[in-house]
Amino acid sequence: MAVFADRYPDEAKVVRAALASSFLALLIGGAMGPLQTLHRIDYLRIMPSETYYTVLTLHGVALVILFTIFFLVGFYQWAITDSLDRPSEDIRVTWLWYGLMTAGAAMASIAILGGFTDATDISASVLFTFYAPLEAHWLFYAGLTTFIVGTWVAGADWFRSWWNWKKENKGEKTPLRTFMVLTTMLMWYLATIGVAAAVLLFLLPWSLGIIDSVNPLLTRTLFWYFGHPVVYFWLLPVYMIWYVILPQIAGGRLFSDALARIVFVLFLVLSVPVGIHHQYLDPGIAEGFKFLSASNTMFLLLPSLLTAFTVVASIEHGARQRGGEGYFRWLTALPWRNPAFTGMALAGLMFAAAGFSGMVNAGMNLNYLVHNTMWVPGHFHLTVGTAVALTIMAVTYWFLPRITGNPIFSMRLGLVQVLTWFVGMVLMSNAMHRVGVGGEPRRTADPFYDFEFEGVIGSIGELHLQIGIGAIILTLSLVLFFIHLIFSWFGISATTKITSEAPIRKPLSGKEHAPAVLENFRLWVAIAAVLIVLVYTIPIASIIAEGGLFGPDVSPVRPDHAPLFSLSGLATEWVVAGLAGAVGAIAAIAGVLR
Amino acid sequence: MATEQPAADQTDDIQREIGHDEYDPIGTLALVFIYFIIVSMLWIFVYFVEFLPRISPMVVF
Amino acid sequence: MEIHKYEKIWFAAALVLVVLFISSVAYGAVGAGIQMVDDEGGEINPNEIGDHPTFEGYQDVAGTEASVTQVNESHYEAQIQANHPNFFPGEITVPEGSTVTFYITAGDVIHSYDIVGTNVNTMVIPGQIAELTAEFEEPNEYGVVCSEYCGELHHEMEGMVNVVSEEEWEENYTDDLITIDERGGDN
Numbered sequence: 047m048a049v050f051a052d053r054y055p056d057e058a059k060v061v062r063a064a065l066a067s068s069f070l071a072l073l074i075g076g077a078m079g080p081l082q083t084l085h086r087i088d089y090l091r092i093m094p095s096e097t098y099y100t101v102l103t104l105h106g107v108a109l110v111i112l113f114t115i116f117f118l119v120g121f122y123q124w125a126i127t128d129s130l131d132r133p134s135e136d137i138r139v140t141w142l143w144y145g146l147m148t149a150g151a152a153m154a155s156i157a158i159l160g161g162f163t164d165a166t167d168i169s170a171s172v173l174f175t176f177y178a179p180l181e182a183h184w185l186f187y188a189g190l191t192t193f194i195v196g197t198w199v200a201g202a203d204w205f206r207s208w209w210n211w212k213k214e215n216k217g218e219k220t221p222l223r224t225f226m227v228l229t230t231m232l233m234w235y236l237a238t239i240g241v242a243a244a245v246l247l248f249l250l251p252w253s254l255g256i257i258d259s260v261n262p263l264l265t266r267t268l269f270w271y272f273g274h275p276v277v278y279f280w281l282l283p284v285y286m287i288w289y290v291i292l293p294q295i296a297g298g299r300l301f302s303d304a305l306a307r308i309v310f311v312l313f314l315v316l317s318v319p320v321g322i323h324h325q326y327l328d329p330g331i332a333e334g335f336k337f338l339s340a341s342n343t344m345f346l347l348l349p350s351l352l353t354a355f356t357v358v359a360s361i362e363h364g365a366r367q368r369g370g371e372g373y374f375r376w377l378t379a380l381p382w383r384n385p386a387f388t389g390m391a392l393a394g395l396m397f398a399a400a401g402f403s404g405m406v407n408a409g410m411n412l413n414y415l416v417h418n419t420m421w422v423p424g425h426f427h428l429t430v431g432t433a434v435a436l437t438i439m440a441v442t443y444w445f446l447p448r449i450t451g452n453p454i455f456s457m458r459l460g461l462v463q464v465l466t467w468f469v470g471m472v473l474m475s476n477a478m479h480r481v482g483v484g485g486e487p488r489r490t491a492d493p494f495y496d497f498e499f500e501g502v503i504g505s506i507g508e509l510h511l512q513i514g515i516g517a518i519i520l521t522l523s524l525v526l527f528f529i530h531l532i533f534s535w536f537g538i539s540a541t542t543k544i545t546s547e548a549p550i551r552k553p554l555s556g557k558e559h560a561p562a563v564l565e566n567f568r569l570w571v572a573i574a575a576v577l578i579v580l581v582y583t584i585p586i587a588s589i590i591a592e593g594g595l596f597g598p599d600v601s602p603v604r605p606d607h608a609p610l611f612s613l614s615g616l617a618t619e620w621v622v623a624g625l626a627g628a629v630g631a632i633a634a635i636a637g638v639l640r
Numbered sequence: 641m642a643t644e645q646p647a648a649d650q651t652d653d654i655q656r657e658i659g660h661d662e663y664d665p666i667g668t669l670a671l672v673f674i675y676f677i678i679v680s681m682l683w684i685f686v687y688f689v690e691f692l693p694r695i696s697p698m699v700v701f
Numbered sequence: 702m703e704i705h706k707y708e709k710i711w712f713a714a715a716l717v718l719v720v721l722f723i724s725s726v727a728y729g730a731v732g733a734g735i736q737m738v739d740d741e742g743g744e745i746n747p748n749e750i751g752d753h754p755t756f757e758g759y760q761d762v763a764g765t766e767a768s769v770t771q772v773n774e775s776h777y778e779a780q781i782q783a784n785h786p787n788f789f790p791g792e793i794t795v796p797e798g799s800t801v802t803f804y805i806t807a808g809d810v811i812h813s814y815d816i817v818g819t820n821v822n823t824m825v826i827p828g829q830i831a832e833l834t835a836e837f838e839e840p841n842e843y844g845v846v847c848s849e850y851c852g853e854l855h856h857e858m859e860g861m862v863n864v865v866s867e868e869e870w871e872e873n874y875t876d877d878l879i880t881i882d883e884r885g886g887d888n
């Protein structure tokens with residue numbers, strides 16, 4: 047089959063644009079990672095602690111809003127076009143949503159970057175959760191809104207493709223990838239109601255001075271109504287990659303098409319009515335609703351546990367087709383030299399570990415132990431920071447040739463890249479979990495107090511060292527990724543073009559075995575809506591009844607500006623020397639590995 | 641130098657085709673069984689050994 | 702639909718896990734009696750904290766050595782206001798073997814009150830009073846942190862809970878101790 051970039055050149059262009067935006071966000075957000083880590087553990091401080099929070103806001107927003115979601119829309123555009131085998135209905139609409147998202151991203155980024163200078167009063171040092179009464183410049187809220195509206199139009203664009211496809215293919219079952227795109231987007235429409243309400247009804251008018259008070263518990267609850275399902279918005283494209291692409295690379299076939307669909311439907315139904323699990327320690331919400339949310343959350347483990355089985359079974363199928371035998375020996379028959387495979391397999395392994403720390407987070411009263419400690423970033427650097435980010439990086443070694451027509455620069459370099467990410471994250475995340483259990487809080491520039499934390503197995507000092515080493519290895523991995531990305535993307539030093547691609551192999555148990563009711567999207571949305579109403583009506587009604595729609599006269603608080611960097615003479619030299627050394631070393635590594 | 645590559649996935653190294661009915665994912669079952677054991681042990685450790693006995697001071701009502 | 706026998710086994714095992722988790726949590730809540738922070742504390746106007754019955758006279762209490770109010774023999778209560786970047790009062794003292802009820806609210810933005818090394822940990826939200834009760838058995842010095850980002854000096858926000866021996870309590874903290882009846886308020 048001809049390569050995707052040649053079959054659908056116009057769509058491939060949009061896919062490339064979205065991926066470029068996504069990777070730009072990864073670059074910017076990623077660069078903040080070592081900066082804040084080394085500041086926190088007091089190894090290298092090149093900014094005042096006040097600026098830390100602007101850096102952290104940039105890290106959070108760039109990585110979990112921009113990087114992940116831009117990747118999603120690019121990848122999903124490919125999934126729709128390729129699996130329905132039809133061009134975009136109107137490529138201008140496709141560019142429209144990309145344009146909206148880019149404009150929104152730019153607005154929000156400008157607002158955040160404004161926090162680095164005293165030259166304007168624009169700032170948004172409110173972290174990616176932007177809890178009121180902390181207030182950002184209106185540009186930040188307007189940017190987020192525009193960005194999300196862009197994703198809504200993208201969803202509509204894909205639904206339109208599907209409707210038109212159905213008209214021409216009466217009685218046929220929706221292709222698996224399209225099915226996954228549509229269920230994800232339905233979940234997203236339900237989820238974004240919360241953040242849209244928080245921003246449009248309260249925060250945006252408040253930042254513009256139209257209303258002068260908000261109810262902080264209400265906007266926070268609306269945020270988490272959206273804030274939990276958004277994690278599935280990061281995760282579901284990755285699940286699609288694991289279900290569809292990973293078996294392909296492993297030399298196998300998806301074990302069961304029907305189960306993959308069931309899993310996505312379960313996410314559509316269960317993702318939203320769980321957000322209160324982020325508010326276990328909030329006053330103003332009755333314990334019964336916290337328990338309800340905890341139980342729902344535990345049930346939400348099921349689709350992920352089912353995914354673990356189906357995906358591993360599909361990989362095992364590949365291993366056996368490649369000659370693998372035995373209970374465990376088949377693992378050695380897998381293509382471990384392929385960075386796409388190894389990266390995803392390691393990402394999956396880390397996700398299994400994250401499953402456990404997530405169960406602890408979800409454990410309601412157990413949450414007293416870990417709430418807002420470093421345990422929590424330890425947890426989500428395994429989920430979004432590895433399961434998602436590493437899978438996205440790994441899949442580029444498979445995906446880029448299809449959308450650019452250029453070959454991969456070096457599989458060996460890719461392998462080193464995914465391995466270093468894994469090693470760096472094992473170190474950093476493990477130590478974060480442990481200082482967290484010792485009580486060290488997250489989101490803190492300077493976690494050194496008049497008293498000491500007690501580490502669990504190992505002193506806080508040792509654990510900080512591990513965090514620092516992990517962060518440096520991760521940064522190295524990121525640099526390798528970008529060197530590699532640029533060489534591959536632009537075909538620098540490539541001698542040939544990729545002109546053909548292997549089609550995706552059919553599942554072992556195909557879509558003809560999937561029950562027809564799975565395609566009844568109306569039914570699933572209705573069930574999801576009923577659950578949401580059951581779980582959320584009373585808590586939200588009581589928050590409004592007790593605290594008032596606009597709260598008790600709560601005025602906005604804008605975190606103070608702080609200048610960008612306070613490079614003392616010595617620090618400057620160290621930074622410059624360090625950067626120069628790092629660039630040299632990396633160039634050398636890239637050369638050798640090639 | 642980049643040599644000619646297919647679009648990242650090769651099927652050459654497949655030695656045999658295994659169909660739906662001839663395939664039992666016994667290795668997968670073994671792996672998830674191990675995961676099940678690890679997770680339940682860890683949970684019991686964290687909840688009943690680390691957390692519950694940490695009664696003093698403990699939020700009681 | 703074709704579902705492999707092994708996958709059915711796994712599904713059953715997954716359900717067992719889910720049931721294990723939910724029942725542990727329920728046991729912690731009912732059996733071990735660990736309550737969640739909830740809506741019992743009620744609402745408050747963040748601009749008029751001293752006027753709220755729960756906080757009446759709390760500034761006077763903060764001026765005493767212990768900075769807590771005595772409810773009865775072994776029960777004390779602490780009213781705490783969080784304002785970036787301070788807790789007020791920042792330090793409280795109670796005797797060993799006491800039960801302490803905390804009432805915590807915020808005057809500006811969202812904070813948290815997290816007694817390090819314990820399970821006492823709550824969000825502090827303007828407009829809401831977080832109420833929670835804990836038992837302190839042994840003498841100890843506990844650090845308190847605000848673990849929710851609340852502004853550019855968030856990392857400076859800390860406090861202290863001292864649990865002192867019976868003798869030390871009698872010697873240094875009982876002279877100006879305020880009892881619940883003296884303070885007024887409706888608790």
Ligand code: HEM
Binds near residue numbers: 086102517
């Ligand atoms: C070079 C790699 C990275 C390093 C060294 C790093 C380091 C850190 C550290 C130390 C924190 C905690 C800061 C604090 O709470 O005070 C943090 C927070 C965070 N990181 Fe990363 N990280 C990296 C990559 C990523 C990636 C790839 C993602 C997601 C795709 C990510 C998402 C986040 C998020 C969402 C937060 C929380 C922000 C907040 O609390 O508002 N990080 N990171």
Ligand SMILES: [Cu+2]
Binds near residue numbers: 273274320321323324
């Ligand atoms: Cu969540």
Ligand SMILES: [Cu+2]
Binds near residue numbers: 813847849850851855
């Ligand atoms: Cu704070």
